[in-house]
Amino acid sequence: MFDVSEVTVVAVDVFGTTVDWRRGVLDGLRAHHENDFDHAALVDAWRERYLPAVAQINSGEREWANLDAVHREALDQCLAEFGVSGIDAEARERMVRAWDALPPWPDAAEGLAELRRDFLVVALSNGGFAQLAHVVKGAGLGFDAIVSAENVGAYKPDRRAYLNAAKLLDVEPRNVLMVAAHTWDIHGARDAGFHTAFVERPGEKGPDRPADTAGNTDCDLAAVSFTDLADRLRALRDSQE
Amino acid sequence: MFDVSEVTVVAVDVFGTTVDWRRGVLDGLRAHHENDFDHAALVDAWRERYLPAVAQINSGEREWANLDAVHREALDQCLAEFGVSGIDAEARERMVRAWDALPPWPDAAEGLAELRRDFLVVALSNGGFAQLAHVVKGAGLGFDAIVSAENVGAYKPDRRAYLNAAKLLDVEPRNVLMVAAHTWDIHGARDAGFHTAFVERPGEKGPDRPADTAGNTDCDLAAVSFTDLADRLRALRDSQE
Numbered sequence: 001m002f003d004v005s006e007v008t009v010v011a012v013d014v015f016g017t018t019v020d021w022r023r024g025v026l027d028g029l030r031a032h033h034e035n036d037f038d039h040a041a042l043v044d045a046w047r048e049r050y051l052p053a054v055a056q057i058n059s060g061e062r063e064w065a066n067l068d069a070v071h072r073e074a075l076d077q078c079l080a081e082f083g084v085s086g087i088d089a090e091a092r093e094r095m096v097r098a099w100d101a102l103p104p105w106p107d108a109a110e111g112l113a114e115l116r117r118d119f120l121v122v123a124l125s126n127g128g129f130a131q132l133a134h135v136v137k138g139a140g141l142g143f144d145a146i147v148s149a150e151n152v153g154a155y156k157p158d159r160r161a162y163l164n165a166a167k168l169l170d171v172e173p174r175n176v177l178m179v180a181a182h183t184w185d186i187h188g189a190r191d192a193g194f195h196t197a198f199v200e201r202p203g204e205k206g207p208d209r210p211a212d213t214a215g216n217t218d219c220d221l222a223a224v225s226f227t228d229l230a231d232r233l234r235a236l237r238d239s240q241e
Numbered sequence: 242m243f244d245v246s247e248v249t250v251v252a253v254d255v256f257g258t259t260v261d262w263r264r265g266v267l268d269g270l271r272a273h274h275e276n277d278f279d280h281a282a283l284v285d286a287w288r289e290r291y292l293p294a295v296a297q298i299n300s301g302e303r304e305w306a307n308l309d310a311v312h313r314e315a316l317d318q319c320l321a322e323f324g325v326s327g328i329d330a331e332a333r334e335r336m337v338r339a340w341d342a343l344p345p346w347p348d349a350a351e352g353l354a355e356l357r358r359d360f361l362v363v364a365l366s367n368g369g370f371a372q373l374a375h376v377v378k379g380a381g382l383g384f385d386a387i388v389s390a391e392n393v394g395a396y397k398p399d400r401r402a403y404l405n406a407a408k409l410l411d412v413e414p415r416n417v418l419m420v421a422a423h424t425w426d427i428h429g430a431r432d433a434g435f436h437t438a439f440v441e442r443p444g445e446k447g448p449d450r451p452a453d454t455a456g457n458t459d460c461d462l463a464a465v466s467f468t469d470l471a472d473r474l475r476a477l478r479d480s481q482e
Binding site: 068116120122128129130131132133134136137142144145146150151168169170171 | 309357361363369370371372373374375377378383385386387391392409410411412
């Protein structure tokens with residue numbers, strides 16, 4: 001087991017890990033768009049385009065663009081693929097903005113508050129900086145600071161995204177515990193020398209698609225919620241003292 | 242009077258405006274250093290070197306260095322100037338760290354909480370990113386996000402520091418209200434197109450030196466505390482509705 005006394009910073013993923021992006025975006029689309037298309041299928045297809053797009057940016061194949069721009073381009077592609085027409089630029093912009101107001105998972109606010117008693121707790125997300133500020137505020141989540149891919153100039157799971165964040169926080173990689181609900185994020189963080197904790201979010205991808213599980217990863221710690229994570233870290237610390 | 246409905250982001254200076262840097266640094270030095278020198282005079286001289294140093298960085302005369310590095314170099318110069326010897330590198334590092342734990346002004350936490358009900362409230366400071374995260378947490382201040390000079394690649398009062406912050410927050414300069422206790426910060430923010438509010442901190446520079454006052458500036462709004470500022474903004478908004 002890792003030495004928890006090394007950890008001073010807890011870095012927390014946002015989309016899927018602390019907030020339910022799928023329900024939030026779906027609610028946003030349904031509120032504004034009466035059009036006759038399968039909203040859930042569109043949202044799922046939209047999200048599927050995200051990792052390939054940021055991988056192209058990380059590889060240098062594409063120029064830097066923040067997540068709003070990535071989402072907008074992916075939305076245009078999805079609407080074309082679904083044969084949806086009659087949605088103008090303003091409506092598309094509003095659809096992209098659906099990613100700015102997302103409901104928290106029920107345990108997130110309380111668990112983060114508990115973690116903040118013992119650690120510096122920051123959001124570390126691929127969202128744009130302004131977008132993350134709005135998501136976090138809207139969901140009622142408290143962080144000590146927000147670190148966006150936009151601040152570090154690279155997207156997770158690229159090593160640079162983690163290493164630049166550690167640099168910005170003035171700590172060594174081993175002083176950081178990355179908390180995420182995605183295999184790829186845990187692997188990226190481990191590769192950069194962070195400690196890792198997996199929080200399971202079984203409903204993240206909706207009723208028909210399985211979410212990632214801790215078993216897929218070689219995380220240092222697995223938890224079923226943020227309150228559970230706070231408890232486990234405290235127990236671990238007590239046992240190591 | 243400015244149109245308060247334009248403002249969505251309140252950007253708040255930290256050192257001197259929300260926290261009492263002089264008392265904090267002085268307490269930090271006294272706790273660790275028994276040496277026989279005038280601590281208050283040293284702290285004042287140390288602070289005096291800050292604006293000239295960041296001006297050299299803004300002009301391109303010196304390479305980028307974050308505030309910790311600026312503080313360390315200025316400390317070495319001050320100790321030499323004061324003829325203080327026998328303080329080794331480790332002790333100097335601890336002295337620089339005194340800037341990481343500073344007491345809040347009594348109204349700051351409550352006033353910021355009130356402002357956050359109506360606006361996105363961010364710290365916008367020349368402090369390093371990690372330093373600000375520790376200062377803000379230690380002082381018990383709540384911000385929606387922290388924006389450091391380190392994130393924007395320029396120090397206030399350079400226009401770029403404000404404009405890059407607006408860009409990061411995805412708003413126009415006129416959508417931001419800069420809140421500060423320093424004439425130079427108000428002027429810089431105005432020059433970049435921000436709205437401005439001055440919060441008076443008469444004790445900021447200690448008992449023997451006058452602090453900046455709102456009368457020195459052409460700020461849009463003057464207040465005597467953050468709670469007063471929140472009240473004034475609310476009254477202004479009600480009167481403009």
